[in-house]
Amino acid sequence: MIEFRSVTKTYPDGTHAVADFDLVVPPHRTTVLVGSSGSGKTTLLRMINRMVEPTSGSIEIDGEPVADRDPVKLRRSIGYVLQNGGLLPHQRVIDNVTTVLRLDGVPKAAARERAHEVLDVVGLDAALAQRYPSQLSGGQQQRVGVARALAADPNILLMDEPFGAVDPIVRAELQTETLRLQQELHKTVVFVTHDIDEAFLLGDQVVILEKSAAVAQIGSPSEIIENPASEFVASFIGVERGARALHTRATDQGTTVLVDANGRTQGVLVEDDR
Numbered sequence: 001m002i003e004f005r006s007v008t009k010t011y012p013d014g015t016h017a018v019a020d021f022d023l024v025v026p027p028h029r030t031t032v033l034v035g036s037s038g039s040g041k042t043t044l045l046r047m048i049n050r051m052v053e054p055t056s057g058s059i060e061i062d063g064e065p066v067a068d069r070d071p072v073k074l075r076r077s078i079g080y081v082l083q084n085g086g087l088l089p090h091q092r093v094i095d096n097v098t099t100v101l102r103l104d105g106v107p108k109a110a111a112r113e114r115a116h117e118v119l120d121v122v123g124l125d126a127a128l129a130q131r132y133p134s135q136l137s138g139g140q141q142q143r144v145g146v147a148r149a150l151a152a153d154p155n156i157l158l159m160d161e162p163f164g165a166v167d168p169i170v171r172a173e174l175q176t177e178t179l180r181l182q183q184e185l186h187k188t189v190v191f192v193t194h195d196i197d198e199a200f201l202l203g204d205q206v207v208i209l210e211k212s213a214a215v216a217q218i219g220s221p222s223e224i225i226e227n228p229a230s231e232f233v234a235s236f237i238g239v240e241r242g243a244r245a246l247h248t249r250a251t252d253q254g255t256t257v258l259v260d261a262n263g264r265t266q267g268v269l270v271e272d273d274r
């Protein structure tokens with residue numbers, strides 16, 4: 001479990017990135033922080049692994065303040081995936097993936113074996129291990145980024161807009177892959193995005209943020225869609241737009257279909273006991 005208690009972050013230039021933030025991140029689930037640009041998502045994420053220090057308040061992992069941990073060891077114990085993969089361009093894929101293991105003192109052969117294992121887990125062909133990052137597609141680079149984050153088998157995985165830089169088709173593929181991985185691995189994932197559809201797809205718990213990381217609503221996707229806490233949330237999740245605003249329409253065949261705000265039929269209404 002990760003817990004934020006009354007956390008604030010004011011950058012030296014006076015920007016209030018985070019003001020009095022509280023959150024419990026449950027273990028083995030995916031928590032998604034979603035909000036517009038500048039709402040403080042990245043700052044929150046980076047305070048978990050001490051890449052950013054809070055101005056006040058505390059962050060605890062399983063009851064222990066991260067401030068009491070050695071920052072370097074803490075960082076190595078937490079998986080971190082960045083938007084552009086964050087891969088070292090002059091190192092082959094295999095060496096990118098083994099970096100943290102080697103720093104942790106794992107012998108070379110064992111580290112390589114583990115790297116091949118995680119590359120397989122994220123669905124990458126073993127032949128790609130010898131390539132340099134620039135010889136991979138954007139989607140493949142992101143998979144390597146995930147493999148590298150998983151190599152040391154951390155309990156916690158931080159993902160900062162990991163699919164922001166790939167095209168919509170690859171993005172959808174990587175999202176599906178993330179859901180599959182999480183069903184297998186049950187990590188405690190904190191995922192940052194500005195895309196509400198991605199948040200609803202991946203999040204067990206979704207945290208909608210306004211300016212300075214003010215919490216607009218926390219809940220499961222169903223809870224938020226069924227009961228938006230404010231006008232801001234309703235508008236942010238697009239209650240009146242697209243696929244979130246479904247209307248029933250009777251067809252000539254006597255069935256009832258659901259039609260979205262653009263007039264496109266999205267499905268058939270089926271009565272059942274669920």
Ligand SMILES: Nc1ncnc2c1ncn2[C@@H]1O[C@H](COP(=O)(O)OP(=O)(O)OP(=O)(O)O)[C@@H](O)[C@H]1O
Pocket residue numbers: 011012013015016017035036037038039040041042043044194
């Ligand atoms: N090192 C810094 N120095 C000063 N201000 C900063 C620094 N890093 C971030 N900020 C400011 O803090 C606020 C929150 O930034 P942050 O990157 O956490 O937001 P975000 O929600 O992740 O945004 P985005 O989606 O654009 O990445 C912004 O106003 C930003 O300009």
